[in-house]
Amino acid sequence: MFQSQNLLQTFDRITDYWSPKVIGRVNDQLLKVAKLKGQLIWHAHDDEDELFYVVKGHMRIELKQQVIxxxxxxxxxxxxxxxHNPIAEExxxxxxxxxxxxxHTGNEITPQTRSLDEQLA
Incomplete structure (x- = not known):
């Protein structure tokens, strides 16, 4: 049976900052929600693009040559x-x-790094 989801309600699952949770899949793309506060780490994804969509609040993404x-x-x-280095003051x-x-954090490993299994939980 097919079922819709409410995007805003999926954030109820998030208890820790920088800990994305998978909420859906479109072909080989995962849809993940996360709450951010502070900064993650400078990192890159060598073989993948990464789309950030702000649902609530404000963030910036530092790049070597500019800030988004x-x-x-x-x-x-x-x-x-x-x-890139994602940052959210609030x-x-x-x-x-x-x-x-x-x-999650490319080839950089930090205490904030989450495995895919953790993101699927």
């Missing part, structure tokens, strides 16, 4: 191989769309 400011309703795709809710093969 995102407000509610804005989205930005970080191209594969581009170093709590921000985002939807991520990225291939299932995307590692």
């Amino acid at each position: 400011d995102l407000h509610e309703g804005d989205f930005f795709t970080v191209p594969r191989g581009v170093q 709590e921000c809710w985002i939807l991520l769309i990225e291939p299932a093969s995307t590692k």
Whole structure:
């Protein structure tokens, strides 16, 4: 049986910042929701693009050459191989769309890094 989901209600599952949860799949792309506050880490995804869509709040994505400011309703795709550092001064809710093969923090490992299994839980 098919069933719809309410995007805003999916954020009820999020208890930790920087800990995305998979809420759906479109072909080989995963849809993930996350709450952000503070900063993650400079990292890149060598083989995958990563789309950030701001559902609530404000964030910025630092790139080596510029800073992308995102407000509610804005989205930005970080191209594969581009170093980036997501930052949210206050709590921000985002939807991520990225291939299932995307590692949370690329090749960088930190205490905030989440495995795909953790994101599926």
